[in-house]
Amino acid sequence: MSRFDRPGKGLPDEDAGRARQSAWDTALSQGSLPAFVKERLAETASGKRPWVTTASPAGLLAQRSHGIRPLGLVSGNCWFHYGYSWTRGHYEGWHTAIDRLRLEAALMGANAVVDVTMQVKRMPGEGNGDHMDYAVSGTAVRIDGLPESANPALATVSALEFARLLESGIVPVGIAIGAYFNWFVATGYSAGNALSFWNQELGPLSTFLTQVRRQALQELRDDGMRLGSGVLAHTQHSELYRIEADENNPYTRFLARHIALGTAIIHDSRTRRPFGVRPVLNVRDSALLAATDTTKEAL
Amino acid sequence: MSDVTETLPQHAIERLKGLRDTNRHGGIFTSDFSVNEFLMVGEAGFEPLGLVIGTCIYHTGIQYAGWAKNQEMSVLSQAMYEARELAMSRMEQEASALSADGVVGVRLEVKRMDWDKDILEFLAVGTAIAHSKGHPGFKGPAGKPFTSDLSGQDFWMLLQSGYRPLALVMGSCVYHVAHQGMLQSLGNLGRNTEMPLFTQAMYDARELAMERMQHEAQEAGAEGVVAVQLHEGSHNWQPHVIEFFAIGTAVKPIEDAAIIPERLVPQIVIPVND
Numbered sequence: 127m128s129r130f131d132r133p134g135k136g137l138p139d140e141d142a143g144r145a146r147q148s149a150w151d152t153a154l155s156q157g158s159l160p161a162f163v164k165e166r167l168a169e170t171a172s173g174k175r176p177w178v179t180t181a182s183p184a185g186l187l188a189q190r191s192h193g194i195r196p197l198g199l200v201s202g203n204c205w206f207h208y209g210y211s212w213t214r215g216h217y218e219g220w221h222t223a224i225d226r227l228r229l230e231a232a233l234m235g236a237n238a239v240v241d242v243t244m245q246v247k248r249m250p251g252e253g254n255g256d257h258m259d260y261a262v263s264g265t266a267v268r269i270d271g272l273p274e275s276a277n278p279a280l281a282t283v284s285a286l287e288f289a290r291l292l293e294s295g296i297v298p299v300g301i302a303i304g305a306y307f308n309w310f311v312a313t314g315y316s317a318g319n320a321l322s323f324w325n326q327e328l329g330p331l332s333t334f335l336t337q338v339r340r341q342a343l344q345e346l347r348d349d350g351m352r353l354g355s356g357v358l359a360h361t362q363h364s365e366l367y368r369i370e371a372d373e374n375n376p377y378t379r380f381l382a383r384h385i386a387l388g389t390a391i392i393h394d395s396r397t398r399r400p401f402g403v404r405p406v407l408n409v410r411d412s413a414l415l416a417a418t419d420t421t422k423e424a425l
Numbered sequence: 426m427s428d429v430t431e432t433l434p435q436h437a438i439e440r441l442k443g444l445r446d447t448n449r450h451g452g453i454f455t456s457d458f459s460v461n462e463f464l465m466v467g468e469a470g471f472e473p474l475g476l477v478i479g480t481c482i483y484h485t486g487i488q489y490a491g492w493a494k495n496q497e498m499s500v501l502s503q504a505m506y507e508a509r510e511l512a513m514s515r516m517e518q519e520a521s522a523l524s525a526d527g528v529v530g531v532r533l534e535v536k537r538m539d540w541d542k543d544i545l546e547f548l549a550v551g552t553a554i555a556h557s558k559g560h561p562g563f564k565g566p567a568g569k570p571f572t573s574d575l576s577g578q579d580f581w582m583l584l585q586s587g588y589r590p591l592a593l594v595m596g597s598c599v600y601h602v603a604h605q606g607m608l609q610s611l612g613n614l615g616r617n618t619e620m621p622l623f624t625q626a627m628y629d630a631r632e633l634a635m636e637r638m639q640h641e642a643q644e645a646g647a648e649g650v651v652a653v654q655l656h657e658g659s660h661n662w663q664p665h666v667i668e669f670f671a672i673g674t675a676v677k678p679i680e681d682a683a684i685i686p687e688r689l690v691p692q693i694v695i696p697v698n699d
Binding site for chain 1: 579588629669689
């Protein structure tokens with residue numbers, strides 16, 4: 127009944143599992159990759175195994191129109207324990223994962239990795255609040271006419287959008303990250319203020335949160351500066367927690383954090399090519415689509 | 426074909442016959458296409474025949490993993506793989522009985538049952554289609570109908586780019602992530618450091634899932650795999666057990682020069698309302 131023959135079917139092989147483990151162990155500690163991963167990358171790049179892309183079929187058109195050829199999936203991750211610094215955790219976790227992805231892409235001789243997605247995973251359960259996995263994956267591509275690259279460009283946009291950026295004279299080069307957190311101890315801030323009957327701004331808290339956000343954006347800017355001439359920040363997220371006083375902390379404290387992620391680009395506004403704007407009617411009927419969603423609720 | 430119809434129950438064959446026979450009075454197709462999808466499948470030169478489904482309810486076996494050990498849960502890996510295969514091949518059977526060229530818009534869903542955590546339901550559902558002029562060059566591997574999770578629009582787009590779909594290919598890996606020992610946990614207290622055991626588990630599981638999907642594509646005789654999605658999830662398992670699942674449509678270039686569509690010159694459009 128099986129649709130395809132499959133390798134590794136049958137009983138689990140304890141020894142093979144252990145061998146894989148130690149291969150990962152050695153490789154990651156040396157900043158390298160196990161032989162079986164290198165084999166997949168090499169055979170995919172050379173066409174011995176099928177190419178793989180996350181792009182929709184429209185992305186295949188970019189292959190014809192802009193010479194962007196998909197190679198295969200590349201990925202990297204880093205499970206990081208951020209004991210004293212959430213900020214460093216985000217910074218190091220993401221950057222380690224990105225370096226690993228870049229290494230895979232370089233081994234394929236890719237010029238760029240497009241459609242890079244970023245994902246975090248936490249382990250459920252108690253006592254797991256101070257560590258998580260930072261994972262990135264994307265599609266390695268070759269651009270016709272360019273030599274193999276040891277340092278491929280990364281972009282969180284799809285192959286089609288990558289082509290559009292190139293067409294406008296913009297080159298996406300990497301992923302910039304800005305993260306910052308801080309504590310605010312409400313010594314002079316009495317709970318009474320918040321309970322009063324008149325309208326008022328909670329000034330100290332506003333100032334605190336503003337400062338955290340500004341600092342994160344400053345970090346984003348600094349990170350982007352290493353890479354290119356601008357950052358298109360697509361993700362921004364902040365959180366503010368209130369932690370009540372306890373025996374070790376006589377005052378109520380607030381924890382604020384902000385993270386901003388974006389694609390770093392190199393561009394020169396003087397060489398920017400204008401494109402004609404043409405109005406187009408999109409016949410995708412969202413009202414109809416919405417109606418199909420309601421049936422799910424009705425069932 | 427007869428061997429396929431023999432394994433299907435009578436009422437299923439009757440339902441399928443009613444859909445396919447356009448000469449018969451009252452012959453009618455069914456599909457879950459949107460209006461645009463329906464139009465684009467027609468534009469691609471195909472017509473819908475009917476909704477085809479495959480269902481499999483599966484009881485997963487039991488496997489214990491070492492508490493402090495990274496390892497593939499091969500019993501669960503196989504269960505997830507086999508159950509999806511069964512659902513898919515049952516759907517393919519229905520499509521074969523319709524003499525379809527293929528199935529598009531395939532959705533592969535996994536549902537867990539409230540009443541037993543070891544029982545999972547797998548559903549494959551899609552719309553069987555056939556080339557309106559009966560061109561023989563669109564069948565999948567081994568002359569079976571092709572399968573794809575691409576929408577009607579994407580199917581049209583794929584043909585425009587000179588490729589045809591072969592099969593929905595997938596790779597799965599269920600993995601047990603080792604627990605950290607007490608000493609190591611204490612050692613990490615207050616430190617900024619990578620947790621290599623956890624990193625490796627995620628890396629290895631993802632690698633295995635991707636590799637298996639690619640292997641299926643190779644078996645299908647594909648040149649490439651498009652629209653690949655990588656999912657990570659846990660189907661009601663213990664906290665340290667995760668599944669990586671890779672799925673995509675294996676494709677190959679259209680062989681018959683006569684049916685390769687004219688070269689499409691894409692125009693870049695920037696929607697200004699979103």
